[in-house]
Amino acid sequence: MSSERTRSAPPRATALVESLRGLGYTAGSALADVIDNSIAAGASTVRVDIEWNDGNGRVTILDDGRGMDDATLESAMRLGDRSPLDDRDPTDLGRFGLGLKTASFSQGRRLTVASKKSGIRSVLRWDLDYLLNSEDGGWHLLEGADPSSEDVLGRLEGFETGTLVIWEVLDRMLPKGGTKQDLLDLSDGIQWHLEMVFHRLLEDGRLQLVLNKRPVKPWDPFLANHTATWSSPETPLQKAGRGARVQAFVLPHKDHLKDKEYKIAGGPDGWNAHQGFFVYRNDRLLLSGGWLGLGKGRGWNREEPYRLARIRLDIPNSADADWKIDIRKSTARPPPSVREELTHIARDARDRARSVFAYRGTPAGHGAREPVSQAWETSKSRSGTRYRISPNHPAVAAVLEAADKAGNGMRADVLAMLRVIEETVPVQRIWLDTAEDKETPRTGFGGEPPKEVMTVARTLFISMVRRKGMAPELARASLLRTEPFDQYPELIAALTEDN
DSSP, X not given: OOOOOOOOOOOOHHHHHHHHTTSOOOHHHHHHHHHHXXXXXXXXXXXXXXXXXXXXXXXXXXXXXXXXXXXXXXXXXXXXXXXXXXXXXXXXXXXXXXXXXXXXXXXXSEEEEEEEETTEEEEEEEEHHHHHTOSSOOOOOEEXXXXXXXXXXXXXXXXXXXXXXXXXXXXXXXOTTOOHHHHHHHHHHHHHHHHXXXXXXXXXXXXXXXXXXXXXXXXXXXXXXXTTOEEOOOEEOOGGGTTOEEEEEEOOOGGGSOHHHHHHHTOTTOTTTTOEEEEEETTEEEEESBOTTOSSXXXXXXXXXXXXXXXXXXXXXXXXXXXXXXXXXXXOOOOHHHHHHHHHHHHHHHHHHHHHHHHTTGGGOSTTOOOOBOSEEEEEETTEEEEEEOTTSHHHHHHHHHHHHHOTTHHHHHHHHHHHHHHTOOHHHHHHHHHHHTSOOOOTTTTOOHHHHHHHHHHHHHIIIIISOOOHHHHHHHHHTBTXXXXXXXXXXXXXXXX
C-alpha cells in the first residue's frame, strides 16, 4: 500500500448528473440503451409506452426478463458500478455501467425502476430535483416511487420476474410548451430508430418489441432478399480482426424498386446518410452509415454516387476498446490493424455502387445477360470527362440511317444537332439540383405513364421491322438490350406491328 497522502474528492451529485445529461442522446438512442438492459436480462418481450399524460409526459419500458432483487437493483442504479474493463458475458450489450442512468437522465429528471424477482418487488428512483435541492450535494437514491406514479407500478402485477423503467418530468424529451402532436411525431421517429437498431433480433424472433401497443417491425437495411441486390460472401477479418466479420451489399437502383420500397429502403435519415458501414455488436446495431474514417487523405464522405453501398460489420463485445465504442454506442473507429483490409472491401463496394448508380443497375446484372446498349458514352482525357451520345444506340442509329437516305446534307445536320446537345448537357445544374434536393433527377421515363413509354418504343420497333426488315422477335430482343427500354420488359413483349 502506498504511503502517499490522499484526500477523498467525490463529485457533487447534482453537478455531475447535470453534466452527464449533455452526452448527446436522442430520444430513440436513449430508449434503445434501456432496451439493451432488458435484452441482457433475457427478456423476450419489451413494451414501450410514450404517454401524453395530460401534458405531464411519461415513458414506461416493461420487460419480462430475469428481474433484480433489491441488492442487484441498487447496483444497477449506481453510476459506474462496473468497470468497462471487467469481463462481460458474450451476449452482454452494455459496457460502461452508465447506460440506464445517462440515457434516462438525458430525457427527463425522474427515473424510477421497479423490478421483481421470485415474486418480490423492489423500487428505487433518482430525482434530479431532489439532488438539486440537497444541501450536502450527496448521492441520494430514493426508495419507492413518487406518489404521483404509484399506480404505474401496477403494470408489474402478474409478472413473477420482470422490470419496469419509468421516465417522468421529461424536460428534454417534451420541453415546456410541447404539444400532444409533438409527442406523436417524436414517437414516429423513435419507431424508425428501434426498427433499425434491433432489426436482426426482431427478424429471427429473439425479441418482441411493442411501441404504444403496436409491434415494432424489423427494417432490413440491405434488402438481402431482393433479386437485384448484390452481396459479397460474409468473411471474417484477418487474425487482427479478433472475431469481426464483414459482408458488403450494393442495393438495387431506384428503377428496380417500387415507390414504397424505395422510400422504406432509404431509412429514417435517407439514402445518403445510411451509405457505408452498419456496425453491429451481438446483432445490435451501433452505427448506421458512414465510412469509419477510411479513404485516403481526409477520408471518404457520404456522396451521392455511393448511396447504394452498405456494408455489414459485426464485432464482438470483447473488442469494444479496440473499436473505440463510446458510451452512447453510436461511434466506432476501426483499429489500425484492420483499416487496410476494410478499405479494400469498402472500395470494391463503392465502385460497384457507383456503377449501379450511374447505369441504373445494368452492369451489375446476374448471370450471362448481354450488356445493355447505353445512349451516352463517357470519355476521359487530360482536359476532363466528356459525355457523348452513342451513335450505336438503336434510336440514334435509326435517325442517322434515315438522314443518310434522305441526303441533302441531312446527316450533317443531325450530327450537328447531337453535338450541340452534347456540349450543352447541364452538368453543373444537374449536380446542384441533386446536391440541394438530395434526390436523383428522374431518368429512364421515371414517373411517366406506360403510354408514353409505349409510344417511343413502338416508333423504334416499327422502324426496325419495316425499314430494316428485322423479324418482330429480333426487334423486341434488340429493344430489351437497349437503354432505357430494358427496364420495361412487359411493354416490349406486347409490341406488335398492329398495336
